[in-house]
Amino acid sequence: MKLLVCISQTPDTTAKISFSADGKEFNAAGVQFIMNPYDEWYALVRACELKEALGGTVVVLNVGPAANDKTIRKALAIGADEAVRIDADPKSAGFVAKQIAEYARNEQFDIVFFGKETIDYNGSEVGAMAAEYLDLPYVSYASKLDVNGNLATLEREIEGGIEVLEVNTPFVLSAAKGMAEQRIPNMRGIMAANTKPLKVVPAVPYQENVVAAQFTLPPPKAGVKLVQPDQMDELVRLLHEEAKVI
Amino acid sequence: MVLVFAESPRGQFKKAAFEAVTFGKKLADQMGTSCAAIVLGAAQNAGELGRYGAARVLQVSADALNQIDSQVYAQVLAEAAKQLGASVVVLSHTSTGKTIAGRLAVRLDAGLVSGVNALPNAGGAALRVKKSVFSGKAIAEFDITSAVKVVSLMGNAVRPDASGNPVSAEALSIAPPAARVKVKEVKTQEGTVPLPEAEVVVSAGRGMKEPGNWGIVEDLASVLGATTACSRPVADSHWRPHHEHVGQTGIAIRPNLYIAIGISGAIQHLAGVNNSKTIVVINKDPEAPFFKAADYGVVGDLFEVVPKLTEAVKKFKAQQ
Numbered sequence: 001m002k003l004l005v006c007i008s009q010t011p012d013t014t015a016k017i018s019f020s021a022d023g024k025e026f027n028a029a030g031v032q033f034i035m036n037p038y039d040e041w042y043a044l045v046r047a048c049e050l051k052e053a054l055g056g057t058v059v060v061l062n063v064g065p066a067a068n069d070k071t072i073r074k075a076l077a078i079g080a081d082e083a084v085r086i087d088a089d090p091k092s093a094g095f096v097a098k099q100i101a102e103y104a105r106n107e108q109f110d111i112v113f114f115g116k117e118t119i120d121y122n123g124s125e126v127g128a129m130a131a132e133y134l135d136l137p138y139v140s141y142a143s144k145l146d147v148n149g150n151l152a153t154l155e156r157e158i159e160g161g162i163e164v165l166e167v168n169t170p171f172v173l174s175a176a177k178g179m180a181e182q183r184i185p186n187m188r189g190i191m192a193a194n195t196k197p198l199k200v201v202p203a204v205p206y207q208e209n210v211v212a213a214q215f216t217l218p219p220p221k222a223g224v225k226l227v228q229p230d231q232m233d234e235l236v237r238l239l240h241e242e243a244k245v246i
Numbered sequence: 247m248v249l250v251f252a253e254s255p256r257g258q259f260k261k262a263a264f265e266a267v268t269f270g271k272k273l274a275d276q277m278g279t280s281c282a283a284i285v286l287g288a289a290q291n292a293g294e295l296g297r298y299g300a301a302r303v304l305q306v307s308a309d310a311l312n313q314i315d316s317q318v319y320a321q322v323l324a325e326a327a328k329q330l331g332a333s334v335v336v337l338s339h340t341s342t343g344k345t346i347a348g349r350l351a352v353r354l355d356a357g358l359v360s361g362v363n364a365l366p367n368a369g370g371a372a373l374r375v376k377k378s379v380f381s382g383k384a385i386a387e388f389d390i391t392s393a394v395k396v397v398s399l400m401g402n403a404v405r406p407d408a409s410g411n412p413v414s415a416e417a418l419s420i421a422p423p424a425a426r427v428k429v430k431e432v433k434t435q436e437g438t439v440p441l442p443e444a445e446v447v448v449s450a451g452r453g454m455k456e457p458g459n460w461g462i463v464e465d466l467a468s469v470l471g472a473t474t475a476c477s478r479p480v481a482d483s484h485w486r487p488h489h490e491h492v493g494q495t496g497i498a499i500r501p502n503l504y505i506a507i508g509i510s511g512a513i514q515h516l517a518g519v520n521n522s523k524t525i526v527v528i529n530k531d532p533e534a535p536f537f538k539a540a541d542y543g544v545v546g547d548l549f550e551v552v553p554k555l556t557e558a559v560k561k562f563k564a565q566q
């Protein structure tokens with residue numbers, strides 16, 4: 001099988017988020033970056049498991065600048081065989097989807113994996129867009145994936161339930177919790193990652209149609225109002241009269 | 247005009263559809279245009295969407311549309327948007343909307359912003375929309391500059407406004423293509439409001455000590471009409487089902503009221519709940535980080551506090 005896993009680089013979960021004084025740009029100074037957790041734990045690990053069970057190749061792809069190579073090497077250490085970096089500083093989901101589709105179009109991948117969303121822009125947009133550019137079926141929020149020949153069986157989280165789906169390869173999916181367990185790269189993997197191929201390809205032009213105009217931090221909470229443990233009637237009154245939520 | 251895709255999962259509209267139409271109507275008013283709703287497949291009382299502000303309700307009926315395939319839905323919606331001359335298409339940011347929105351945007355050559363959580367500003371040529379980013383740690387405003395625009399609306403961001411009148415649904419004839427994804431089975435959890443839609447959520451963490459203690463959490467949830475949730479270690483140790491897991495790795499929710507019981511408030515947990523309107527924290531440790539994100543706090547032993555709170559709510563409900 002030939003599998004493509006699209007990975008994004010995002011600020012670490014615990015990073016303090018700040019912006020330039022005019023609120024136009026994310027302030028990356030001092031921020032540690034990681035592989036987007038859903039891309040890593042669910043998409044990449046499941047792709048590696050399938051390759052290990054069924055044979056084939058896992059290619060990881062990142063749209064980003066050279067600074068992302070460290071994250072890409074981590075994906076190779078976890079088990080991907082080759083990497084591609086599309087050399088650009090992405091500004092929108094549309095841009096990223098377009099680049100991925102242009103690359104994947106002639107590569108005959110059986111499955112293209114995404115994470116369910118990134119933890120920075122929380123969009124859930126790129127997978128569906130890339131699927132449309134590629135004219136392939138798309139299953140989002142997949143929590144389980146099994147492959148038997150050309151036929152894939154998936155489970156997908158929906159509001160208040162689970163859908164069981166079947167689709168033939170090739171197709172595109174986004175991965176959510178349940179798909180696989182986090183894998184810590186071992187020493188051998190880390191050593192091997194340094195010698196695995198990482199190809200850098202130029203970006204194709206794209207007409208942007210969504211522009212970040214302003215970033216702000218949420219207003220600070222007014223501070224917690226403490227209620228004594230034996231004053232639960234008072235808490236209920238506050239929730240009813242002040243917060244108006246019950 | 248503003249075209250709203252009103253989801254009708256298994257033939258029924260849910261809150262998401264009413265919120266989306268309400269949002270579409272308010273946006274259309276701002277733009278000085280009208281709002282139409284489109285329904286794909288079966289739906290009971292499609293004309294009811296008129297109450298939420300749809301001047302027209304269009305329904306494309308075909309068996310193929312009773313199951314959701316992103317390609318089929320995106321193609322039919324794109325065709326409808328073109329036929330009707332829609333300048334903005336609104337979807338819900340649900341499992342369905344997330345599967346379709348990106349495809350639809352590409353088909354319509356439209357800019358997309360997903361998870362919009364406030365009424366946009368349609369003043370200029372661009373549409374300026376707001377959403378929560380960095381897992382709740384910041385707010386971003388985006389300008390959508392394309393001629394046709396697609397937005398998806400976060401749940402619980404707009405209150406459904408049913409002050410209008412029903413209309414009669416009109417049939418719209420668009421032939422759907424063949425689906426390539428087959429839905430074999432849908433396993434639903436009946437009885438409770440799904441977490442993403444819940445207005446009140448009672449959530450508990452490792453402070454509960456063991457799964458056999460959950461009765462007090464369920465009692466509180468039951469008197470409040472709330473849905474139950476849990477922290478990650480609780481789901482990981484199979485004390486509670488995985489679909490209850492909220493936070494960065496689980497699901498993100500934004501109920502009106504989130505009650506956190508015996509949960510420390512780690513940043514990864516907060517990432518999934520910090521958009522809740524009101525947060526109540528019950529924890530015996532006054533230094534628990536969750537108190538910093540809370541509106542109301544009770545420092546005390548949950549095994550004593552929770553049953554008392556349940557009694558107080560019961561008393562309150564009886565008086566109502």
Ligand SMILES: Cc1cc2nc3c(=O)[nH]c(=O)nc-3n(C[C@H](O)[C@H](O)[C@H](O)COP(=O)(O)OP(=O)(O)OC[C@H]3O[C@@H](n4cnc5c(N)ncnc54)[C@H](O)[C@@H]3O)c2cc1C
Nearest residue numbers: 451452453477478493494495496508509510512514530548
């Ligand atoms: C990458 C990553 C992703 C993660 N994603 C998530 C996620 O999606 N969701 C999530 O929840 N976690 C997530 N976590 C885990 C997170 O960091 C915390 O470990 C977890 O949220 C802690 O769960 P808890 O609050 O239930 O348990 P604990 O941290 O053990 O807290 C238990 C709390 O209960 C209180 N308590 C104990 N007994 C009592 C009592 N009798 N009465 C009152 N209070 C009591 C304690 O004071 C304590 O504050 C993630 C971690 C990582 C590293």
